[in-house]
Amino acid sequence: MNNISANTSFIGKSVIYVPSCHSTNDALNNYASEKLAEGTVLVTTEQTKGRGQRGNTWECDQNANITLSIFLRPSFLEARNQFHLNVAISLAVYDTISSIAPRGTKIKWPNDILINQKKVCGILIENFIIGKNIDHTIVGIGININQKAFKGNFSATSLFIELKKKFQVRIVTESLLEHIESRYLQLKNKGYSALRKEYYTHLFWYQExxxxxxxxxxxxxxxxxxxxxxxxxxxxxxxxxxxxxxxxxxxxxxxxxx
The missing domain is CATH 2.30.30.100 (SH3 type barrels.)
Structure with a gap:
């Protein structure tokens, strides 16, 4: 899926496609020393050992889901404020999924997305810090799109399971990249308060x-x-x-x- 034509100014303008890899975050990190353009996306159709929070693995059928990582340079953020980036990225993924499945979609701290209390997306953000600021960041995102079943002992779902129809992975990917650029620019313009307010609005179990x-x-x-x-x-x-x-x-x- 190296033919991505998202309506963006820099996110996804450079795409690295690998047919298969253990982890898109690890694969993209291998390119990080090559002066990558900000917004470079590495995408695969088969991720064999995707990494998640708490050392978990990410289950993913070949060609059925979104598995990608994005290279960012949020040098405008001090390391102590790095969770602002989690907020922006989580909202961008929420925007994408809720536009397809508006009912029951929530952000679960720190950065999962749920539909009806079942995990549909995992986000892994890795910040590389120099001094007081973030030098660069790799954002890994896995969204279950057309997967029909899960083997693991955990509560997972996909857009196909929830809505009983198949989706074009490329079109959802383009929507995702557009939402990420929008939220990232909002963050860059210091929209911290508005972002956090929206994050709480969609946060699973907030004030419950x-x-x-x-x-x-x-x-x-x-x-x-x-x-x-x-x-x-x-x-x-x-x-x-x-x-x-x-x-x-x-x-x-x-x-x-x-």
Missing amino acids: IGDFEEYEKDGSSVRFKGQILGVDENGCLSIAKDDKKIKNYAFKEVKHLY
């Missing part, structure tokens, strides 16, 4: 009571009921626990139970 599992340093875990209050400047999830205490959790410290 839900069940969570907290992981202790010794490997044990404890379950509790809590209410998501937001995300702090470090990207940690703020939860008001049932004992009224507020705690901020990093990516691998808490899990939604649903």
